[in-house]
Amino acid sequence: MEPRDNPYTPNAGAQPPALVGRDTELDAFDVLLARLERGATEQSMIITGLRGVGKTVLLGVFREKADERRWATIEAEITKNSEFGPRIGLLARRALLQIAPKARWEERARRAAAVLKSFNFTVSPHGSLSLGLDVEAAEGLADSGNLSEDLTDLFVALGEAARAHDTGVVFLFDEVQFLAVRQLEALIAALHKTVQRNLPITMVGAGLPQIPRLAGDAKSYAERLFKFPTIGRLSHAAAVEALVTPAWTLGVSYTDGAVEAIIEYTQGYPYFLQEYGKIVWDEAPESPINEEHVASAQSLVEATLDGSFFRVRADRTTELELQYLRAMAELGSEPQKAAEVARVLRRTSEQLGPTRSRLIEKGLLFTPGYGLAAFTVPQFDRYMIRSHELAIPPPARRGPRR
Numbered sequence: 001m002e003p004r005d006n007p008y009t010p011n012a013g014a015q016p017p018a019l020v021g022r023d024t025e026l027d028a029f030d031v032l033l034a035r036l037e038r039g040a041t042e043q044s045m046i047i048t049g050l051r052g053v054g055k056t057v058l059l060g061v062f063r064e065k066a067d068e069r070r071w072a073t074i075e076a077e078i079t080k081n082s083e084f085g086p087r088i089g090l091l092a093r094r095a096l097l098q099i100a101p102k103a104r105w106e107e108r109a110r111r112a113a114a115v116l117k118s119f120n121f122t123v124s125p126h127g128s129l130s131l132g133l134d135v136e137a138a139e140g141l142a143d144s145g146n147l148s149e150d151l152t153d154l155f156v157a158l159g160e161a162a163r164a165h166d167t168g169v170v171f172l173f174d175e176v177q178f179l180a181v182r183q184l185e186a187l188i189a190a191l192h193k194t195v196q197r198n199l200p201i202t203m204v205g206a207g208l209p210q211i212p213r214l215a216g217d218a219k220s221y222a223e224r225l226f227k228f229p230t231i232g233r234l235s236h237a238a239a240v241e242a243l244v245t246p247a248w249t250l251g252v253s254y255t256d257g258a259v260e261a262i263i264e265y266t267q268g269y270p271y272f273l274q275e276y277g278k279i280v281w282d283e284a285p286e287s288p289i290n291e292e293h294v295a296s297a298q299s300l301v302e303a304t305l306d307g308s309f310f311r312v313r314a315d316r317t318t319e320l321e322l323q324y325l326r327a328m329a330e331l332g333s334e335p336q337k338a339a340e341v342a343r344v345l346r347r348t349s350e351q352l353g354p355t356r357s358r359l360i361e362k363g364l365l366f367t368p369g370y371g372l373a374a375f376t377v378p379q380f381d382r383y384m385i386r387s388h389e390l391a392i393p394p395p396a397r398r399g400p401r402r
């Protein structure tokens with residue numbers, strides 16, 4: 001088919017031509033905004049899922065929905081290396097200017113600007129941030145030096161400004177697994193207060209299944225403030241739709257066998273569906289796309305995924321970390337016990353503990369249960385097996401190798 005017309009979107013965060021299988025989350029988001037607009041409260045959500053399942057895309061659609069309702073929408077990707085306080089200050093500034101342009105600020109918005117100024121001074125006392133807000137810092141607010149308290153003051157002030165201007169504020173945070181516990185706790189404390197005050201300000205997050213582990217009050221607040229929906233591979237029907245609809249609207253069809261072969265290979269994972277669709281479209285000489293076209297495209301699909309989706313993850317690892325991943329793959333695609341992985345590498349779990357922790361920190365593994373680790377990237381086991389050798393030959397295997 002003509003590459004220029006190719007409708008598929010195998011790129012991180014790229015909105016697919018057919019966004020399927022996410023109605024529950026989309027409806028929940030509508031309900032959240034509608035209720036906050038009416039001064040009611042509603043649980044927000046932190047969406048979790050493996051890489052490539054469509055979390056970033058979903059946040060993008062949430063943003064569009066919030067824009068349509070004329071909310072102030074602030075998107076940010078959390079990274080480990082940027083300073084949280086100053087970053088939040090800048091995001092809050094954006095929120096305030098979206099609530100209303102400075103020239104139209106009424107009292108509550110000017111007040112929020114004053115609190116923001118105080119907040120910024122507290123988190124970066126050397127004034128690296130020039131906000132250009134033309135206000136005096138509010139006295140006695142957002143200046144305790146305790147992040148939870150100061151962020152609470154800031155969110156309350158922003159929420160009040162939003163309400164005074166008949167709008168709301170939604171922060172859309174991606175990669176929330178990179179928040180430090182202290183940062184997540186501060187966000188939770190701030191939102192806990194704004195919910196008590198029925199203010200139209202909220203935060204929706206997305207990230208890997210490994211959300212920072214909270215304790216005590218923070219934990220019980222988090223459970224009340226957020227739902228934690230998990231998104232994953234598409235159902236069979238949704239996967240068919242994701243694959244077939246984009247082509248159909250351009251007059252190109254698939255045979256049933258072709259569709260089934262692609263769904264089997266991709267297991268309904270959105271990123272893989274987009275990649276397969278893209279390549280088979282370019283490779284197939286005519287419509288309908290049939291099983292032979294699918295079969296002959298497969299090695300190119302695999303090479304493309306290896307070179308992009310998988311390799312960028314593996315590239316950030318040391319040799320020992322790579323061996324750890326490879327040993328896990330040896331054991332299969334399911335979550336694996338630390339002791340089992342250590343056995344394959346002929347070491348003890350204690351010796352490998354730091355390696356395992358670093359892989360979790362880097363977002364390559366997560367812990368679905370005590371003592372277990374699993375890949376955050378779907379089909380990563382298959383990739384490891386085809387691309388890397390085990391440095392030490394494995395000891396006698398227990399289960400059959402896949």
Ligand SMILES: Nc1ncnc2c1ncn2[C@@H]1O[C@H](COP(=O)(O)OP(=O)(O)O)[C@@H](O)[C@H]1O
Nearest residue numbers: 009011012013020052053054055056057270271
């Ligand atoms: N609901 C969906 N249906 C079909 N394709 C999707 C869907 N959601 C996401 N995609 C595709 O999946 C890929 C990964 O999406 P992305 O949002 O970057 O995933 P994540 O943030 O979870 O890693 C993109 O190529 C995107 O176009």
Ligand SMILES: [Mg+2]
Nearest residue numbers: 012013055056
């Ligand atoms: Mg993403």
